Amino acid sequence: MKQHKIPSLEYALLGLLQGKPASGYDVRKIFSSTSMKTYSDSPGAIYPALRRLERRGFIRGTIEEGAGLRRRQIFRVTSKGTAELRNWITHPVTADDLVHGQQDVMLRFAFSEYAVGREASVALLKSLEESLGRYLQGLRTEFEALKKVAPLSGRLAFECGLRGAEGLLEWTQYAIRSYAK
Amino acid sequence: MKQHKIPSLEYALLGLLQGKPASGYDVRKIFSSTSMKTYSDSPGAIYPALRRLERRGFIRGTIEEGAGLRRRQIFRVTSKGTAELRNWITHPVTADDLVHGQQDVMLRFAFSEYAVGREASVALLKSLEESLGRYLQGLRTEFEALKKVAPLSGRLAFECGLRGAEGLLEWTQYAIRSYAK
DNA sequence: TATGACATGTAATCTGTTACATGATTAG
DNA sequence: CTAATCATGTAACAGATTACATGTCATA
Numbered sequence: 001m002k003q004h005k006i007p008s009l010e011y012a013l014l015g016l017l018q019g020k021p022a023s024g025y026d027v028r029k030i031f032s033s034t035s036m037k038t039y040s041d042s043p044g045a046i047y048p049a050l051r052r053l054e055r056r057g058f059i060r061g062t063i064e065e066g067a068g069l070r071r072r073q074i075f076r077v078t079s080k081g082t083a084e085l086r087n088w089i090t091h092p093v094t095a096d097d098l099v100h101g102q103q104d105v106m107l108r109f110a111f112s113e114y115a116v117g118r119e120a121s122v123a124l125l126k127s128l129e130e131s132l133g134r135y136l137q138g139l140r141t142e143f144e145a146l147k148k149v150a151p152l153s154g155r156l157a158f159e160c161g162l163r164g165a166e167g168l169l170e171w172t173q174y175a176i177r178s179y180a181k
Numbered sequence: 182m183k184q185h186k187i188p189s190l191e192y193a194l195l196g197l198l199q200g201k202p203a204s205g206y207d208v209r210k211i212f213s214s215t216s217m218k219t220y221s222d223s224p225g226a227i228y229p230a231l232r233r234l235e236r237r238g239f240i241r242g243t244i245e246e247g248a249g250l251r252r253r254q255i256f257r258v259t260s261k262g263t264a265e266l267r268n269w270i271t272h273p274v275t276a277d278d279l280v281h282g283q284q285d286v287m288l289r290f291a292f293s294e295y296a297v298g299r300e301a302s303v304a305l306l307k308s309l310e311e312s313l314g315r316y317l318q319g320l321r322t323e324f325e326a327l328k329k330v331a332p333l334s335g336r337l338a339f340e341c342g343l344r345g346a347e348g349l350l351e352w353t354q355y356a357i358r359s360y361a362k
Numbered sequence: 363t364a365t366g367a368c369a370t371g372t373a374a375t376c377t378g379t380t381a382c383a384t385g386a387t388t389a390g
Numbered sequence: 391c392t393a394a395t396c397a398t399g400t401a402a403c404a405g406a407t408t409a410c411a412t413g414t415c416a417t418a
Binding site for chain 1 (some may be wrong): 215218219280281282283284287288290291292293294295299302322323332333334335337338339340341342345348349351352356358360
């Protein structure tokens with residue numbers, strides 16, 4: 001079947017367009033000016049990514065006529081695209097998701113409420129909480145072994161990761177409480 | 182001059198080899214078994230990266246003879262490589278370093294003590310503290326604007342980033358105190 | 363009329379992923 | 391003998407970066 005996995009830039013685009021149809025230029029502005037600076041705003045990344053999404057049938061672009069400005073192509077998420085986005089968001093959180101930074105999980109969560117609904121947001125948080133628990137256990141075990149041999153900077157760097165994960169767990173619980181109200 | 186920037190995988194290799202000369206296989210084991218899982222342990226990533234480092238004169242590989250096992254190439258950091266590593270570690274922390282995750286900064290810090298010295302570790306922490314202060318101010322301003330318009334999940338996701346940065350700042354100050362002792 | 367923001371794209375190049383290939387040595 | 395582990399590599403492909411190219415429209 002050879003179904004290569006979709007890079008997170010494409011999911012970020014899908015999520016944004018689900019919120020509001022936009023042109024490539026619009027998206028670039030969003031990426032460069034808001035807290036989504038982690039994603040590339042270069043035309044060489046955005047335009048080909050939009051093409052790929054269109055080729056796969058997840059979005060459809062229509063050229064906007066009339067408004068006087070140069071041709072502007074507005075992209076809208078198709079029903080197939082919505083399904084893909086929902087599927088991505090509602091997957092349980094794996095250990096792998098945590099190893100490679102919370103970045104992607106947070107993006108999924110940020111889109112979850114609008115794209116799927118409150119229950120999905122809560123479900124994602126619960127899944128994150130569980131995964132994080134296991135992940136933290138592993139980290140603590142590794143830390144015990146490491147702290148005897150590593151130099152101070154190595155130990156502290158590891159502790160930073162540990163604290164980060166603990167903080168994330170606290171945030172997760174806080175977020176769950178926020179939804180309970 | 183066209184001096185393309187070195188990817189962090191290569192710095193990770195440089196730092197590891199600075200600590201202890203090793204073969205490509207050794208490094209793969211380290212990446213796959215320790216907390217450095219974020220870096221790829223695939224041969225298609227490691228071996229070409231070692232080649233590039235060697236081509237640039239940062240490391241030198243020597244084939245280990247005798248030990249009965251199959252040929253094993255051990256890589257050692259050259260003085261040019263050491264200089265490059267120190268240079269990378271001692272650069273001040275920029276806003277950009279923070280936007281793209283603390284990953285790289287932490288790697289620099291983890292290597293700092295052994296590769297440069299305690300003063301360098303402290304200097305890096307101080308630089309991080311200062312950068313983080315400014316970064317946090319920006320985040321808080323953005324948060325005020327966002328929290329009026331975003332849905333709950335969007336607001337919470339942003340708060341997660343905010344808390345993460347605050348936690349990192351606290352860790353930085355704790356680390357500075359650790360060195361003061 | 364010249365500048366800058368709007369708007370879209372391509373080409374060269376680099377790095378990483380996936381999957382495959384090779385061969386030596388050791389343990390069962 | 392055969393399976394696992396050690397050890398190194400290559401080839402095809404995907405995606406991102408950088409830099410360049412193109413052209414429109416508003417405004418100073």
